Amino acid sequence: MTRRTALSRREASGLRVAVIGAGSWGTTFGKILADGGAQVTMWARRPELAQEIAEAKRNSQYLPGINLPRAMTATHQLALALDGAEQVYLSVPSQSLRENLKALRPLLADSEAPVVSLMKGVERRTGLRMSQVIEQELRCDPDRIAVASGPNLALEIAREQPTAAVIASNSQETADAVARAARNGYFRSFVNTDVIGTEFGGVLKNLIAVAIGIVDGVGYGENTKASIITRGLVEMTDFAVANGAQPETLQGLAGLGDLIATCQSPLSRNNTAGRLLGQGYGYQDVVKQMQQTAEGLASLAPVLQLARAAGVEMPIVEQVKMVLDGTMDPRDIAPHLTTDDDTPQGERTQNGQAGSGGALRRAFQRAFDQFRHGGRGAARD
Ligand SMILES: NC(=O)C1=CN([C@@H]2O[C@H](COP(=O)(O)OP(=O)(O)OC[C@H]3O[C@@H](n4cnc5c(N)ncnc54)[C@H](OP(=O)(O)O)[C@@H]3O)[C@@H](O)[C@H]2O)C=CC1
Ligand SMILES: O=C(CO)COP(=O)(O)O
Helix, strand or coil, rough: CCCHHHHCHHHHCCCCCEEEECHHHHHHHHHHHHCCCCCEECCCCCCCHHHHHHHHCCEEECCCCCCCCCEEEEEHHHHHHHHHCEEEEEEECCHHHHHHHHHHHHHCCCCCCCCCCCCCCCCCCCCCCCHHHHHHCCCCHHHEEEEEECCCCCCHHHCCEEEEEEEEECCHHHHHHHHHCCCCEEEEEECCHHHHHHHHHHHHHHHHHHHHHHHHHCCCCCHHHHHHHHHHHHHHHHHHHCCCCCHHHHHHHHHHHHHHHHCCCCCCCCHHHHHHHHHHCCCHHHHHHHEEEEEEHHHHHHHHHHHHCCCCHHHHHHHHHHHCCCCCHHHHHCCCCCCCCCCCCCCCCCCCCCCCCCHHHHHHHHHHHHHHCCCCCCCCC
């Protein structure tokens, strides 16, 4: 245990938590919680992985070279993992969440434990965020649900390199309880109540990271990447705000922070998938080569559908989809230019201050309407 770890073990001493999903992020988050003082039981779907974590305190497939804390154990039996859990963390690929929740539901029927999504995707079939899928399938009070997001590349954190995250919940109390548990000398959790913005930050930065990977693969340099990151943040903000997020959330750890980490790091699977596309591999080849979950590939289509429904333009994300579909040469991807219109545009956004009909205006209108109606019908997640 490092000095930093020892400093904050008192935070969650003895709290019993379950982490469902023992890939790179589930296992790393289990370590974060255990190093914060919690007793952690991981659920792995493969018995041999559960055994390796429980006995050797290793997860050699997903976190090579990392020793896991003694306070972490693992099982492949869901009921055992959830037995007595005071907090439940979910970290399976987004497209498999619903089927996993169906198995969890009877086991959590009598539980009041907070349920925390660690995932960064939307469901392809429904376009729902993970917290919405959790609410639907567990039929639980949304105040029990929290989401965690931020610049959190698993392997860096498993090596105890310091970072921070945001825990968001409709309920300040839930967010605080989770943040107290998910905190130690190398991991600091902030809180907010903007679940929508926090979740969409994590989903959308994956799509921009794929774009960055594509231009990297093509061989373009830093100007192109900086332009895509900057214009990408505008697209992220417009989209998230049009869907009910607070714009400042996208400027924080769950937005800009995660965008920087994911776009810069070769550890990012989304970035890696993009690089393969940029090098000329087709979608099927990329999927075959990826050993781990790259959420961005599945989130592209539902995000674009939601964008169209909200009237938000996402030219960079549209181009990523075209490259993925094989209808655009990766070399033609550009830090786009928002429209093919020749008229010069204000930089901030096609939908914000510079435009007349966009996301920010709608957000202000929504806030104004809520104010006029005394807060009744305020958008809750
Ligand atoms: N890795 C990271 O740095 C971060 C990841 N995240 C998010 O965490 C989530 C999980 O990703 P991550 O841990 O990285 O993914 P990995 O690919 O590292 O691991 C996926 C895990 O999910 C399991 N799994 C796969 N399919 C199913 C299924 N149908 N049902 C149950 N379990 C399944 C895998 O089991 P098996 O080994 O048996 O295949 C494995 O344990 C994603 O939404 C990701 O965006 C968020 C922040 C950081
Ligand atoms: O979400 C992450 C970092 O915050 C991990 O990104 P990737 O899923 O692209 O590896």
